[in-house]
Amino acid sequence: MTTPVPDSGHEARRSVDRQDILDEQDIARALTRIAHEIVERNKGADDLVVLGIPRRGVPLAHRLATQIAQAEGAEIPAGALDATMYRDDLRLRPARALEHTDIPPGGVDGKVVVLVDDVLFSGRTIRAALTALDDVGRPRTIRLAVLVDRGHRELPIRADHVGKNLPTAMDESVQVLLAEVDGRDAVLVTSAEGDRP
Amino acid sequence: MNRHLLSAADLDRDQATLLLDTAAEMAQLTEGRSVKKLPTLRGRAVVNLFFEDSTRTRTSFELAAKRLSADVVNFSAKGSSLSKGESLKDTALTLEAMGADGVVVRHWASGAPHRLAHSGWIRSSVVNAGDGTHEHPTQALLDAYTLRRHLGSLEGRRITIVGDVLHSRVARSNVLLLATLGAEVILVGPPTLLPVGVDNWPCQVGFELDPALAKADAVMMLRVQRERMNAAFFPSAREYSRRYGLDARRFGLLPENALVLHPGPMNRGMEITAEVADSDRSVIVEQVTNGVYVRMAVLYLLLAGGPQ
Numbered sequence: 001m002t003t004p005v006p007d008s009g010h011e012a013r014r015s016v017d018r019q020d021i022l023d024e025q026d027i028a029r030a031l032t033r034i035a036h037e038i039v040e041r042n043k044g045a046d047d048l049v050v051l052g053i054p055r056r057g058v059p060l061a062h063r064l065a066t067q068i069a070q071a072e073g074a075e076i077p078a079g080a081l082d083a084t085m086y087r088d089d090l091r092l093r094p095a096r097a098l099e100h101t102d103i104p105p106g107g108v109d110g111k112v113v114v115l116v117d118d119v120l121f122s123g124r125t126i127r128a129a130l131t132a133l134d135d136v137g138r139p140r141t142i143r144l145a146v147l148v149d150r151g152h153r154e155l156p157i158r159a160d161h162v163g164k165n166l167p168t169a170m171d172e173s174v175q176v177l178l179a180e181v182d183g184r185d186a187v188l189v190t191s192a193e194g195d196r197p
Numbered sequence: 198m199n200r201h202l203l204s205a206a207d208l209d210r211d212q213a214t215l216l217l218d219t220a221a222e223m224a225q226l227t228e229g230r231s232v233k234k235l236p237t238l239r240g241r242a243v244v245n246l247f248f249e250d251s252t253r254t255r256t257s258f259e260l261a262a263k264r265l266s267a268d269v270v271n272f273s274a275k276g277s278s279l280s281k282g283e284s285l286k287d288t289a290l291t292l293e294a295m296g297a298d299g300v301v302v303r304h305w306a307s308g309a310p311h312r313l314a315h316s317g318w319i320r321s322s323v324v325n326a327g328d329g330t331h332e333h334p335t336q337a338l339l340d341a342y343t344l345r346r347h348l349g350s351l352e353g354r355r356i357t358i359v360g361d362v363l364h365s366r367v368a369r370s371n372v373l374l375l376a377t378l379g380a381e382v383i384l385v386g387p388p389t390l391l392p393v394g395v396d397n398w399p400c401q402v403g404f405e406l407d408p409a410l411a412k413a414d415a416v417m418m419l420r421v422q423r424e425r426m427n428a429a430f431f432p433s434a435r436e437y438s439r440r441y442g443l444d445a446r447r448f449g450l451l452p453e454n455a456l457v458l459h460p461g462p463m464n465r466g467m468e469i470t471a472e473v474a475d476s477d478r479s480v481i482v483e484q485v486t487n488g489v490y491v492r493m494a495v496l497y498l499l500l501a502g503g504p505q
Contacts, residue, residue, distance in 0.1 A: 082222070085226070085235045085236070085237045085497075085501075086235075086236060086237075090237065090501050090502060090503070091501075091502065091503040092503050093502060093503060094198070094502040094503065094504075095198065095497060095498045095499070095500075095501040095502030096502070097215055097218065097219065098218075098219055098222040098223075098497075099222075100222065100225070101222065101225050101226060102225075131236070134232075135230060135232040135234070135235070136230065137231075
């Protein structure tokens with residue numbers, strides 16, 4: 001999820017100031033480490049199901065599933081879980097388009113579900129995803145993997161696997177770019193709301 | 198999205214596509230799930246205001262609203278203040294006082310939903326569930342959704358709509374929506390059952406059914422509306438059936454993969470034979486299932502969000 005920055009009102013808007021925090025190689029290394037952590041924690045690849053939260057969690061989930069499959073020599077089901085219908089801020093904005101939900105054919109009952117998102121911020125998206133998962137089935141365990149944890153949690157939620165802990169100010173915005181969606185891999189921090197390149 | 202859904206003409210191509218895509222996600226989110234319910238409209242009230250008999254449309258809207266966790270209240274003309282001569286305005290003011298968030302209205306008078314939406318009587322969103330001989334936009338959406346599921350993109354597809362176009366709000370909404378989505382629509386019916394001004398609709402018009410079948414990707418049979426047949430529109434039911442009914446011989450003229458649609462309720466033996474209605478290329482039962490998904494999408498997009 002991209003997190004838009006609230007306009008600071010009286011303060012004149014600063015010029016967009018981009019900083020590349022992670023490049024393509026950093027992201028690849030972080031994902032490799034997370035993939036291994038997931039397997040280590042799970043003591044193997046048994047019963048793993050990797051579900052990405054749209055939009056950029058989905059390609060990350062597929063990359064993780066591929067890496068785990070290569071390391072363990074087992075097929076890892078990967079899919080997508082859209083939590084839009086379960087969000088607590090629906091009424092704060094006009095109704096938005098739904099993203100695609102794709103639960104692998106084996107379902108989630110009794111499985112170890114790893115939820116994957118690009119940026120962990122307030123925790124509200126994850127809360128919505130946990131509720132959404134309730135209506136899909138009853139996993140044995142749910143874990144959370146994120147590429148970037150930028151802090152500022154508003155709910156008692158934490159990630160089990162983090163690519164990079166990135167302390168940020170509230171008025172900064174963290175953007176994750178992925179080749180599947182944006183044409184290249186990078187993590188950027190902008191200090192004022194800027195357009196996605 | 199607009200605040201109301203009153204006519205298929207309210208939707209441009211992007212909005213119509215958004216609605217159909219959302220309906221597809223609704224299907225994905227409920228089909229095969231043990232919990233067929235989403236919490237999205239919790240605490241919102243949807244009123245079904247039906248001045249005309251309808252089972253399938255009302256039930257479909259009711260189920261759609263309930264699957265989104267909205268509270269549903271049914272107002273029907275029979276056995277309510279509506280049959281005691283209450284005006285549309287007073288009914289509307291009552292609903293407003295009760296705090297309805299969405300009003301789904303079916304009315305025998307064309308334009309009643311428009312009046313309800315734009316008179317300033319109520320603040321809720323209004324969905325037209327069929328008004329007189331004017332429009333029935335959610336029926337057109339579910340037809341388009343069903344066609345799209347089987348045919349893919351509707352761009353350049355040929356859809357033949359047959360029968361009583363004059364009284365058919367289904368035909369009117371379908372012509373508008375299918376044209377918006379890029380399909381080529383051909384209306385076929387007896388001249389007495391085609392409305393004045395049909396030449397200005399975004400479609401072709403014909404009086405003979407046989408030639409309109411050979412290239413059709415889908416054929417939609419309209420119900421002969423006996424309750425509206427107050428003049429001699431055609432000599433006899435038998436003659437209508439012979440000239441415009443879809444029987445086994447005409448079914449044979451259709452291309453191999455062409456679909457058969459009917460908005461229901463069917464008059465078997467009149468506009469469609471039982472044999473055709475029950476064939477494996479008939480998607481009439483699927484239309485009903487899809488109706489729930491399309492109406493969930495409409496209610497979600499109109500009611501779930503906050504102000505701009």
